[in-house]
Amino acid sequence: xxxxxxxxxxxxxxxxxxxxxxxxxxxxxxxxxxxxxxxxxxxxxxxxxxxxxxxxxxxxxxxxxxxxxxxxxxxxxxxxxxxxxxxxxxxxxxxxxxxxxxxxxxxxxxxxxxxxxxxxxxxxxxxxxxxxxxxxxxxxxxxxxxxxxxxxxxxxxxxxxxxxxxxxxxxxxxxxxxxxxxxxxxxxxxxxxxxxxxxxxxxxxxxxxxxxxxxxxxxxxxxxxxxxxxxxxxxxxxxxxxxxxxxxxxxxxxxxxxxxxxxxxx
Amino acid sequence: xxxxxxxxxxxxxxxxxxxxxxxxxxxxxxxxxxxxxxxxxxxxxxxxxxxxxxxxxxxxxxxxxxxxxxxxxxxxxxxxxxxxxxxxxxxxxxxxxxxxxxxxxxxxxxxxxxxxxxxxxxxxxxxxxxxxxxxxxxxxxxxxxxxxxxxxxxxxxxxxxxxxxxxxxxxxxxxxxxxxxxxxxxxxxxxxxxxxxxxxxxxxxxxxxxxxxxxxxxxxxxxxxxxxxxxxxxxxxxxxxxxxxxxxxxxxxxxxxxxxxxxxxxxxxx
Numbered sequence: 001x002x003x004x005x006x007x008x009x010x011x012x013x014x015x016x017x018x019x020x021x022x023x024x025x026x027x028x029x030x031x032x033x034x035x036x037x038x039x040x041x042x043x044x045x046x047x048x049x050x051x052x053x054x055x056x057x058x059x060x061x062x063x064x065x066x067x068x069x070x071x072x073x074x075x076x077x078x079x080x081x082x083x084x085x086x087x088x089x090x091x092x093x094x095x096x097x098x099x100x101x102x103x104x105x106x107x108x109x110x111x112x113x114x115x116x117x118x119x120x121x122x123x124x125x126x127x128x129x130x131x132x133x134x135x136x137x138x139x140x141x142x143x144x145x146x147x148x149x150x151x152x153x154x155x156x157x158x159x160x161x162x163x164x165x166x167x168x169x170x171x172x173x174x175x176x177x178x179x180x181x182x183x184x185x186x187x188x189x190x191x192x193x194x195x196x197x198x199x200x201x202x203x204x205x206x207x208x209x210x211x212x213x214x215x216x217x218x219x220x221x222x223x224x225x226x227x228x229x230x231x232x233x234x235x236x237x238x239x240x241x242x243x244x245x246x247x248x249x250x251x252x253x254x255x256x257x258x259x260x261x262x263x264x265x266x
Numbered sequence: 267x268x269x270x271x272x273x274x275x276x277x278x279x280x281x282x283x284x285x286x287x288x289x290x291x292x293x294x295x296x297x298x299x300x301x302x303x304x305x306x307x308x309x310x311x312x313x314x315x316x317x318x319x320x321x322x323x324x325x326x327x328x329x330x331x332x333x334x335x336x337x338x339x340x341x342x343x344x345x346x347x348x349x350x351x352x353x354x355x356x357x358x359x360x361x362x363x364x365x366x367x368x369x370x371x372x373x374x375x376x377x378x379x380x381x382x383x384x385x386x387x388x389x390x391x392x393x394x395x396x397x398x399x400x401x402x403x404x405x406x407x408x409x410x411x412x413x414x415x416x417x418x419x420x421x422x423x424x425x426x427x428x429x430x431x432x433x434x435x436x437x438x439x440x441x442x443x444x445x446x447x448x449x450x451x452x453x454x455x456x457x458x459x460x461x462x463x464x465x466x467x468x469x470x471x472x473x474x475x476x477x478x479x480x481x482x483x484x485x486x487x488x489x490x491x492x493x494x495x496x497x498x499x500x501x502x503x504x505x506x507x508x509x510x511x512x513x514x515x516x517x518x519x520x521x522x523x524x525x526x527x528x529x530x531x532x533x534x535x536x
Contacts, residue, residue, distance in 0.1 A: 058436050076439040088433045092455050092532050101451075105441035133532040153441075 005068060005157055005189045006032040006055065012063030012214075013050055024050045026214035028064070032157070035187040039200035041246060042210030043254055048193045051215070052161045055191060056082045068156060078106050081150030085162040087142040089134040095121060095145045096130040099152050106153035120148040123182060140171040144178070151182075157189035164199065176202055177231060184228050197250065201242045202229060209249040212257045219249050320502040325509070328502040337491075342510065345476060345487045348404060352411025353472045357465060360416050364423025368457075369449060378424065381417050389414040389475055393482050402483040407476065414475030415468050422464035423457075430456045459530040466522040473515050 011028040014021050024047040032038045040048045053059040055066060057076035066073045068080065076082075089098050099117040108116065121130055124144035134142055143163055150158060164172045176199055183190065183203075194200050200207045204223050211218045223242055225233060233239050276283075302322060308314050309321030316324060332338040367374040389410065396409045430453050438448035480489025488507050495503035527534075 056436075056440055058439060076436075076442060078440075078442050080440065082436075082440045084433045084436070086431065086433050088431070088437045090434070090452065090455070092530075102441055105438075105443050105447075133535050135533060136535050 003034045004031040005034045005036070006191060007067045007070075008051075008055070008064070009066075010064035011051070011054065011061050011066055013047065013054065013059070014062045023214035025054075025061075025216070027216050030208055030217050030220070032189055032191050035189055037183055037188075037190045037192065037203055037205045039192045039194055039204040039207045040210060041194055041197060041200045041207060041250060042215065043212060043250060043257065044195060046210045046212055046253075047215030048210055049161055051210075052082075052159050052191065052193050056080055056159050078153055079156040081153070081155035081158045083143070083146050083150050083158065083160045083163045085165050087134070087139070087146055089137075089142050089145055091134050094131045094133055095126060095137065095141075098134070098145055099149045102149045103152050108153070116152050120152040121145070123151070124148045124178065138171070139167050140175055143167065143175060147179070147182075151188075157191065160190065160192045162193050162195070164196075165194070172196075172199070173231060179203060180229050197243055197246045198234065201225075201239060201246060202231075202234065207242075207246050209246060209253075212253050218253065221245055221249070317499060317501055320505060324502045325505045328500070329506040329510075332503070332506070338510075341486065341488050341491050341507075342514070345480065345489070346514075348407045348480075348487065349411060349472055349476045351404075352408040352476065353415060353469055355408065356412045356416040356419060356468075356472070360419035360423055361461075364420045364461075365427055365449075365454070365457075367420070368424040368427025369453065374424070378421070381420050384413075385417040385421065390478060393479065396479075397483055402485065407479045407484070407487075410479035411472050411475045414478075415472045418471065419464065419468045422468065423461055426457045426460040426464055427453060429460065459526065459533060462522070462526045462529065466519060466526070469518060469522065470515060473511070473518075477511065 008028055008030045011025055012023070013025040014023050028051060030038070030040075040051065042048050050059065054061050055073065057073050057080070060074075073080075089095075090101065093101060096117050099120055100113055103113045103116055118130070121127065124147055126141065126144055126148065129137065129141060132141075134145075137145070147163070164175050167175060180203055182188075192200070192203060201223055207221045207223060209218045209221065210216065221242065225238060225242070305319075306322050309316065309319055310323070320328075329338065332341075363377065367377045392413050393410065396406045396413075400406045400409060434452050434456055435448060438452045443451065476487075477489040477492075480487040481493050484490040484493075488511060492504050492507050495501075495507070
């Protein structure tokens with residue numbers, strides 16, 4: 001593996017409220033290499049979104065370190081592009097203006113800005129929809145604009161928080177193929193959060209499975225499937241074996257949680 | 267064998283069933299027409315004494331008379347002037363305050379409980395105080411409109427600003443935008459449609475407070491004319507002015523709705 005881009009070491013997060021303390025993350029260790037695609041899967045409530053928020057700089061950790069290119073992450077920054085599950089397209093701006101909005105915030109202007117916006121909308125296959133408002137776009141198209149926007153200002157890496165979670169199964173497959181295509185052509189560093197195991201295996205170089213709360217990395221499974229990836233790979237034995245391995249790791253966690261719940265009730 | 271399909275009978279009243287705009291307007295128009303007919307029959311048939319309920323003909327005749335003499339426009343002019351000023355001043359102050367306390371919890375802590383406290387004081391109870399402070403002129407009307415609308419507006423606008431999706435603000439943060447720019451470029455444009463709606467609703471209340479103020483102590487305006495009409499048993503004038511007030515309220519409300527649709531066309535482009 002190449003140089004590490006994102007390094008997470010001993011990361012912990014504790015939420016304090018009037019009801020007491022909740023340990024969301026405890027001792028998370030994970031690294032994402034340069035131009036590597038890593039997925040983070042786990043049961044709901046395991047803290048995977050919290051981990052991404054900390055990587056984005058939107059939340060602060062309670063313990064441990066998280067660095068990008070060796071520098072501590074303490075705040076949000078243009079070196080990390082974030083794609084949220086909710087589409088977060090600004091409804092009063094067209095698709096093009098939404099991308100330009102980010103480019104302008106990143107300090108670009110003039111012809112370069114126009115060009116970059118057009119280029120990235122074409123990259124996600126939205127030519128012809130540049131002047132559509134978000135209300136006119138389907139969920140999948142909105143998320144394509146969001147991806148174009150996050151890529152447009154050339155961040156060092158992409159952080160994606162269940163970006164396809166709200167889409168129907170067919171659209172989700174389209175989006176996965178689109179994302180793999182872009183990734184294979186342009187090579188990016190990506191940390192991708194999902195609870196869809198098939199999606200994780202299909203997209204990733206490595207799949208990290210998280211434990212139940214307090215979340216840590218239970219195991220990291222390398223995906224040695226050839227690239228470019230095609231959707232008919234899903235049916236192959238190699239894919240199914242990987243799928244099974246990830247699922248088993250998650251399942252043992254869900255079973256543990258169920259056992260714990262029964263024990264607490266008794 | 268496929269059977270010829272029978273036309274499906276749908277119930278006239280099904281939960282959430284949609285109807286055409288034409289049907290909607292037709293039903294609304296029928297209700298108004300029905301009421302007018304009942305009103306005409308009851309009064310022209312001599313079933314009710316004109317002192318209590320004058321006939322539509324009498325009301326319209328009185329309005330025509332006031333129209334011809336110019337009295338109607340003088341009264342409307344005074345009232346419209348007061349509500350325009352009162353509402354404008356209230357809105358101009360409520361906007362920054364509402365946006366501020368909707369955006370920053372510390373400002374909310376400083377201002378919101380106080381505003382909430384005043385909001386529960388009946389506006390009518392301020393009438394004697396405002397007369398004591400400013401007399402019975404226009405200033406007192408403005409004050410009553412202000413007290414009646416401002417505190418409600420502040421809370422509504424605060425809620426509008428607070429309902430801006432958290433992820434919109436996070437988007438601005440991930441783009442490293444400074445706070446004031448996030449406020450200006452993301453929070454405000456996002457809250458505008460609902461703020462506009464809040465203003466529209468509070469304008470309706472402003473009409474009420476205007477007339478209250480004019481009924482209690484005034485020497486001009488629609489509310490004042492209604493009070494004097496009562497003194498001279500001019501029931502037709504009272505009804506005429508009630509109709510005028512209703513129409514003015516309806517017109518301003520529709521105008522704001524229409525403007526809102528034009529301003530925020532991007533929300534229903536489909």
